[in-house]
Amino acid sequence: MTKHIKSSISKKILTITLSSLIFVQIFATIISSSYIVKNTRQNMEQEALLKVDGLSTSIRNEITYRDNIIRSIKASIENSSQNNSLTRKEILDLLMLNMSAYKKLYAVDFKEIPHGLPNLKDGESNLGTNLHGIFLPYLVRKSNDHIELYTPAEHYGDVYNNIINTGKSSGLEPYIDIETKIPMVSPTYPITINGKRVAAVGVDIPLDWISELLKKAKITENSSVSLLSDKKLWIYNRRNTSNLEAYNDPHSSLIDRSIQTHTFSIDYAYNDGNNIRIASPVKLDGFDQVWTIIVNIPNKDLNYPIYKNIAKIIIPGIILIILSTLLIFKILKNSLKEPLDHILDSVSTLEKGDYTRITADLNRTDEIGAISRGLENFRTSLLQAEKNNTLQVLEREQAAQERKRVSQQKEREEIERLNVSEAIRKGLSALAEGNMAYRIADEFPEHFAVMKTDFNAACTQLQKTIAAVQSGVVAIGAGAKQITTSSSDMARRTEQQAANIEESSVALNRVVDMVRESSNNAAQAACVTDAARKRAEASREIVQSAVNAMGEIEARFVEINQVIGLIDDIAFQTNLLALNAGIEAARAGEAGRGFSVVATEIRNLALRSTEGARNVKSLVSNSANFVTDGVNLVDRTGDALGAIFQQMNDIDHLVSSIAQAANAQSITLEEINSAVQEMTTTTQQNAALVEENTMAISSLNQEAVGLGEQTSFFRVRPHTERHKSSAHKTAHEDCIIW
Known part of the structure; x- marks a missing residue:
C-alpha cells in the first residue's frame, strides 16, 4: 500500500506548519508595525x-x-x-x-x-x-x-x-x-x-x-x-x-x-x-x-x-522562524513517520482479510495511539461480525415461527370482537324501540366485560330518568289546573280594586284643584300686601328725607343768625371808625373837611347796615320758628307711617304664611294623587300579569300533555308489568287535560 504514497504526511505537516509560522509572523509584524507606527506617531x-x-x-x-x-x-x-x-x-x-x-x-x-x-x-x-x-x-x-x-x-x-x-x-x-x-x-x-x-x-x-x-x-x-x-x-x-x-x-x-x-x-x-x-x-x-x-x-x-522600533520586531522574528523550522523538522521525523508506517502495515493486513493480527502502538497517548486504538476496534468489529452471521440465520427462523403464532392470535380476537359488537347492536336496537328494560345477558370475553357492565348501568339510569319524567308530567298537570283557578280569582279581585282606586283618584283630583286655587288666591293676596308694604316703606323714607331736610334748614338758619351777628358787629366797628375819623378830620381843620364828609357817609351806611341786619335777624327768627313747627309735624307724620308700616308688615307675614301653607297642602295632595295614579297603573299591570300567567299556565299544561305523550313511547317496566300500569295511566289523564 505504501508504494502508492507520493508525498508523506510528515512533509505536508512540516510545510503547513512552516507556512503558518511565516504567515503568523508576517501578520504579527504588520499588526505590531501598524500599532507601533500609530502609537509612536x-x-x-x-x-x-x-x-x-x-x-x-x-x-x-x-x-x-x-x-x-x-x-x-x-x-x-x-x-x-x-x-x-x-x-x-x-x-x-x-x-x-x-x-x-x-x-x-x-x-x-x-x-x-x-x-x-x-x-x-x-x-x-x-x-x-x-x-x-x-x-x-x-x-x-x-x-x-x-x-x-x-x-x-x-x-x-x-x-x-x-x-x-x-x-x-x-x-x-x-x-x-x-x-x-x-x-x-x-x-x-x-x-x-x-x-x-x-x-x-x-x-x-x-x-x-x-x-x-x-x-x-x-x-x-x-x-x-x-x-x-x-x-x-x-x-x-x-x-x-x-x-x-x-x-x-x-x-x-x-x-x-x-x-x-x-x-x-x-x-x-x-x-x-x-x-x-x-x-x-x-x-x-x-x-x-x-x-x-x-x-x-x-x-x-x-x-x-518608527523605523527603529519596527526593526526591533522584524529581526528577532526571522531568527525565531529559522529555529522553529529546524526543531519542527526533527520532531516530525522522530515522532510521526515510524508510527504512521505501523498503521499502514496494519491496514494492509486487514485489507487481505486477516483479522487476527493485533495492531501496534496501542499504548501511545497521542493522536497516533488514538488512530491505532480505533483501527484495533475496527479489526475486532470485523471479527465479531463474522461470528454474528451464523447467529443471524438462526434468529431469522425463530422470527418466522413467532409471526405465525401472532397471526393466529389476531384471528381469535377478531371473532370475539364481532360477537361483542353484535350483542351491543341488539341492545341499542331495543333502546331505539323504547324498551328501557332491556339488558345484555350474554357473556363477554374478559377484556370486553367492562363494556357489558357500562351498557347495563347506562340503561338502568336511563330507565329511572324516563320514569321520573313521566311521574313529573302528571304532577305538573295537576298543579297547572289549580294555579289556573287561583289566577282567575285574582284577576277578578284585581279588576275590582283598580276600579275603586280610579274613582278615588277622580275625587282626589277635584280636591287638589280646589286647594291649588286657594293657594293661588293666597299668593295673589300676599303680592298685594307686599306691594302695599313697599309703598308704605317708600312713604316712610320720603318723610324721613323731609325731616332731614328740615333739620338742615334749621341748622342753616342758625348759621345765618351767626353771619347777621357778624355783619352787625362789623357795622358797629365801622360806625366807631367813622366817628374817630370825623374827630380827626375836625382836628385837621380845613384840610380834613373832605375826609370828614366821607366819614359821615360811612357812618350813615354803617347805621343803615345795622338796621338792615336787625330786620333780617327778626325775619330769620320767625322763619326758624315756622321751620321748627314743620319739623314737629313731619316727625309726627313719620311716626304714624312707621306704625302703619309695622301693621302692613305683620299682615304681609300672615298672608305669606297662609300662601305657603296652601302651597304645601297643594304639593302634598298632588303627591298623594300621583301615588294613587301609580297604584292604579300598578293594579292594572298586575291584572295584565295575572292574565298573562293564566295564558302561560295553559300553555304549560299543553306542553305537559305533549311531553306525556312522548314519554309514553318508552317502556320502563318489563312486558308483564306494562298491562298493569296502563289502567293507572288512564285514571290520571283527566288531570292532565282540561
Whole structure:
C-alpha cells in the first residue's frame, strides 16, 4: 500500500506548519508595525503639542506679566484720584517709579483727555504738560538705561482714539518701533475717575525676547517655530526675521482657516505630505487679540523612531522562524513517520482479510495511539461480525415461527370482537324501540366485560330518568289546573280594586284643584300686601328725607343768625371808625373837611347796615320758628307711617304664611294623587300579569300533555308489568287535560 504514497504526511505537516509560522509572523509584524507606527506617531505628536502649548503659555505669561504692570499703574491712579488727592507731579512720579522698577518696559505713555484733569495750580510743576495745558508725559528708556521725559505737542495714534471712544483696553497689535527697529506692543487702558474717563495710560513692550524664545524652542530635531499676530503679520518666522511681514502661504488652507477662526488645527498634508504644520492660538487675557504659533515638523523626524522600533520586531522574528523550522523538522521525523508506517502495515493486513493480527502502538497517548486504538476496534468489529452471521440465520427462523403464532392470535380476537359488537347492536336496537328494560345477558370475553357492565348501568339510569319524567308530567298537570283557578280569582279581585282606586283618584283630583286655587288666591293676596308694604316703606323714607331736610334748614338758619351777628358787629366797628375819623378830620381843620364828609357817609351806611341786619335777624327768627313747627309735624307724620308700616308688615307675614301653607297642602295632595295614579297603573299591570300567567299556565299544561305523550313511547317496566300500569295511566289523564 505504501508504494502508492507520493508525498508523506510528515512533509505536508512540516510545510503547513512552516507556512503558518511565516504567515503568523508576517501578520504579527504588520499588526505590531501598524500599532507601533500609530502609537509612536501619536506620542511624538502629543509631545510636540505639549511643547507648543508650553510655548503658548510662556508667551501669554510674559505678556500678562508686563500687562499687569500697566494695570497696577491704572489702579493706583484711579484709587488715589477718587478724592482728587493725586496731582500731576505725583502721577509723573508714579510713572517714573514703575519705569525704574521694571527694566523690561521700554516706555510709559500717559495721555490726558483735554480738560480731563484739574488745571494746574499756582506753583505746581508743569512737567509733562504741553503748551495747551494737556498732561501728556512720555517716559522712554534709553540704551544706557537712562529714562528721559518727552511731552508731545498733540495727541496721536488710533489706539488712543479707540480707547477714548469705547472705554476698552487695546494696543496688543505689534508694530515696528521707529527708533529701535524692534517689534513692540503697547497695551493701553482708559483711566476713569468718578465714572468719567479722564485719560489713557499705556506701556511699550519690546518683543525681541520672543525671537530668542522661539529660536531655542526644539519641538523636534529639524522643526521650526513661528509666531503670527492677530492681523496675520509675522512677529517671528523661521527665516529669523521679525519685520512684521504679512502672512501668505497658499499650501495650507486648513491653517488659514485656523488662523482666521483662532482654533487649534493640524495639517498632515502640508508641503505635499513632507511636513506636518501645527497652528496653536495664543489667547491674551483681557484683550480681543489672538496670536498664533505656527510649527513645521518634517515627516523624517517622526519616521526615524518608527523605523527603529519596527526593526526591533522584524529581526528577532526571522531568527525565531529559522529555529522553529529546524526543531519542527526533527520532531516530525522522530515522532510521526515510524508510527504512521505501523498503521499502514496494519491496514494492509486487514485489507487481505486477516483479522487476527493485533495492531501496534496501542499504548501511545497521542493522536497516533488514538488512530491505532480505533483501527484495533475496527479489526475486532470485523471479527465479531463474522461470528454474528451464523447467529443471524438462526434468529431469522425463530422470527418466522413467532409471526405465525401472532397471526393466529389476531384471528381469535377478531371473532370475539364481532360477537361483542353484535350483542351491543341488539341492545341499542331495543333502546331505539323504547324498551328501557332491556339488558345484555350474554357473556363477554374478559377484556370486553367492562363494556357489558357500562351498557347495563347506562340503561338502568336511563330507565329511572324516563320514569321520573313521566311521574313529573302528571304532577305538573295537576298543579297547572289549580294555579289556573287561583289566577282567575285574582284577576277578578284585581279588576275590582283598580276600579275603586280610579274613582278615588277622580275625587282626589277635584280636591287638589280646589286647594291649588286657594293657594293661588293666597299668593295673589300676599303680592298685594307686599306691594302695599313697599309703598308704605317708600312713604316712610320720603318723610324721613323731609325731616332731614328740615333739620338742615334749621341748622342753616342758625348759621345765618351767626353771619347777621357778624355783619352787625362789623357795622358797629365801622360806625366807631367813622366817628374817630370825623374827630380827626375836625382836628385837621380845613384840610380834613373832605375826609370828614366821607366819614359821615360811612357812618350813615354803617347805621343803615345795622338796621338792615336787625330786620333780617327778626325775619330769620320767625322763619326758624315756622321751620321748627314743620319739623314737629313731619316727625309726627313719620311716626304714624312707621306704625302703619309695622301693621302692613305683620299682615304681609300672615298672608305669606297662609300662601305657603296652601302651597304645601297643594304639593302634598298632588303627591298623594300621583301615588294613587301609580297604584292604579300598578293594579292594572298586575291584572295584565295575572292574565298573562293564566295564558302561560295553559300553555304549560299543553306542553305537559305533549311531553306525556312522548314519554309514553318508552317502556320502563318489563312486558308483564306494562298491562298493569296502563289502567293507572288512564285514571290520571283527566288531570292532565282540561
